[in-house]
Amino acid sequence: MPATQQKWLTASADRLSIVTLDALTAVYDRASGQTHLLAQPLPEILAALQSGPANAAQIAARLTADFDIADSADVPARVSECLGELLAMGLVSMR
Amino acid sequence: MMVSNLAKTREMRDSKARVPNNMENPMMDDKQLTPESLVGDSLSAPTPGHSAARRRVLMVGAAGVAAAVTVRPAFAQTAASVFNCEIPVPEPVSSGQLIALDGTLVPAGTQGAFPGSTRPFTGEEVRAALQGRSLPGTTAEQGSAYMNYIRRLRAGQSGFTCYASIQVPR
Amino acid sequence: MNAVNNLVAALRDPASVAALDGDGWSGLISVARAEVLLGTLAHRVADQALPPAVAALLNAARIAADQAQVHALWEAEMCARALAPLGVRFVLLKGTAYAAAGLPCAAGRQIGDLDILVPRDRLDEVEAALLGAGWEWVKDDPYDQAYYRQHMHELPPLIHGTRDRMIDVHHTILPLTARVAPDAAAMLADSSPLKGGGLYVLSPADMTIHCAAHLIADGDLAGGLRNLWDFHCLLSTFGDDAFWPALKQRAAHHQLWPATHRAARIAHHLFGTPIPLGWQGWHLSDRLFIRRLTARDGWGRETRPLTRLAFTIRAHMLRMPPLMLAKHLWAKWRTR
């Protein structure tokens, strides 16, 4: 698990083509040529990073400001975990 | 039958049209994420019913649950059947015999031969093995005996159709 | 003219395709596919007047080749991220290097595996980092593993578990058993970074020499037309008054001047590659190489079985001394 104070940044918006299908979002990454299907909260995390690099706690704060989180007490921990998944796909990187 | 099914379709289609962006996150109790687990449950997931709320609801999901799947190349014409079919090694009628390194069936007690696999291999495992990976749960020599057995399959033997269907390169 | 000669002519002089009729095009397309040069051909003749069905086919081939390069470059990027913590310099080789450096020979070129060169004394760390980042052995067979480690110029091939792409990690550019021993350390030392990232490519001379070594001094020349086209493009891109003597000197240092010189003569002959006057001329055996490189019929099938067999035997002899070869073939035969 990456350190919690680690800052994350996402791919620039023009690198990704994002199509909301239903509960899932299809993302085409022009840099990797890969297609990903993302469930909540991954598209929301990518969107939250558009306003600038942030660590997991800051991302959690941005999400909590925009949404009612319905199912988790420890949002930063879950966000960290999701960032790991996005990192493996190359959709976010660590600074 | 048709009438009731059609009614059901209409109802489902309408409900699909109503599905809001805050549709509940797919529930998965398995770390392994498959297209089916990702989307199958989402169909039956109940729609949260708080229309009065202005703020959107976000489900971040439980710890350890994967939330993404990446599309991989699927080259087989019969892509779907590849993932479903199975190849027993050896076929049930030959159980009790051993498999020699060259894939032939030999009597029990033969030196250097291996007992059959306790479970059939899936088309996907065999396809991966054809590309050079090892068959799961086998040693190198055992795996190569099993693969030689599979290569020798002929029409009519169990597993042949499956083997034939994965004969398309990725 | 036969189909493979049509392919050579089309690459050399794109306007030559104006003379092709339907059958000529059918053969050209099949041969270009067989030699994995369809994307290259598509880029090369993009500005020519083409029959509509051919234009549509080649247009799609161009887009697909460009997309394949996106995948190849992404794999290089993923490798860079996996190796970043080591701080080791790794150098891209072959197709991925051409594409990353934006060289003309990359246009439409098919790229298969990711080939990288790393310092031999960092090989274990690189191996561990890749295995830790999702790559897996393609062959677990202990003989193959031992064989690669003792005699080859690369690790046994690795494949990424979820991206299904192979990587070849080289520590030099020819097998350790080969008769010539290029100076891999000098190649690494003279490699240069590409702008915008931690990716390195070989110096122009070393890149050219490696291409010639890959074509002439290693392997049986199967698919060699594509390597020769790479070589032609590299010479056409880098060739100037300062480059030629530097190339010759550097090739001699790597014990690869004969291979480089031969590749230059053949490229000059087939593709009209500009090379210094003093390098031109003709060796009797060059003819055999050309016969091997053009051994295809209008259906894309391999022809000239005896020539091909001769080059297969030659490839084995280049790679290892006879006794060792016999042992190797025996070991492979037993585990067949």
Added chain:
Amino acid sequence: MSHMHHMRVGPVRFRVASHWAGPIAELRRLYADYPALSGEAATATARIEAARPWRRWVRPAVHIGGDYTIPDALPLPLSQGLLAAEMAMNLQVALGWRQHLLLHASSVERGGRAIIMVGASGSGKSTLAAQLGEGLGEGDWRLLGDEFAMLGLDDGQLSPFPRLISLKNEAIAAMERLVPAARLGPAITGTPKGTIRHLVPRADAIARMDERATPALLLFPTFGGEPGLRPVAPSEAFMRLTDSSTNYVALGEAGFAALTKLVRDVPAVAIGYASGEQGMAAVEALWADLRP
């Protein structure tokens, strides 16, 4: 090579060559009504040749090849030469075609709008399309294709690709009673998929092979499955279609754009059915229910 036939099927211009006269003669008979290339270039070359040189004469074994080849494929006996030729042609399209998004699907058209049927082999999609294309249903359907649906990358239109239909096992007898022998290939027994008999599509499918259609319904049929209907979410349809496409990844963003548009624009339904009649009735009912 000594024997050869060429023909156009939709956008694909084939040339097929063989060492043997037999399979080519069968192709020539079955593809007689398809346009010849008449001096045009072939864009796909299929070859069916001897697996080893002596296998031309001794226990003849047919290797499936062409521009794209399967290295590890089992050769077929010469008695299955027509099947080998058809497989070789399919292989060229599956691995070489880049001008459309290819879906392993059958498709039918009515009034300019099309149903795309996707499923594993054995799902009955092929038989269902063949039955509709033969006019056995209520409506006047035209067969677009049995093996591949070709989706336009720019406009999302479906290009017909009316190859021979390969009828399998139980589907054969039913069709033999309905169509003249001239439209049927030889019964090929002992293949990996049982007995196969090829059917030439109805004349309208061939004559109108350049008339494209707009996708209107995505259908995921399961023959012998629990009878009934289940709407399929766009994301599930998307995943299943990428899984049944041989060139989705190779096409990059153009494929992504075409496929996301398809699953967003077109409703998708999974159906289970126990008989051909039930399947066709389900299709007709769904079709009637679609608002144009």
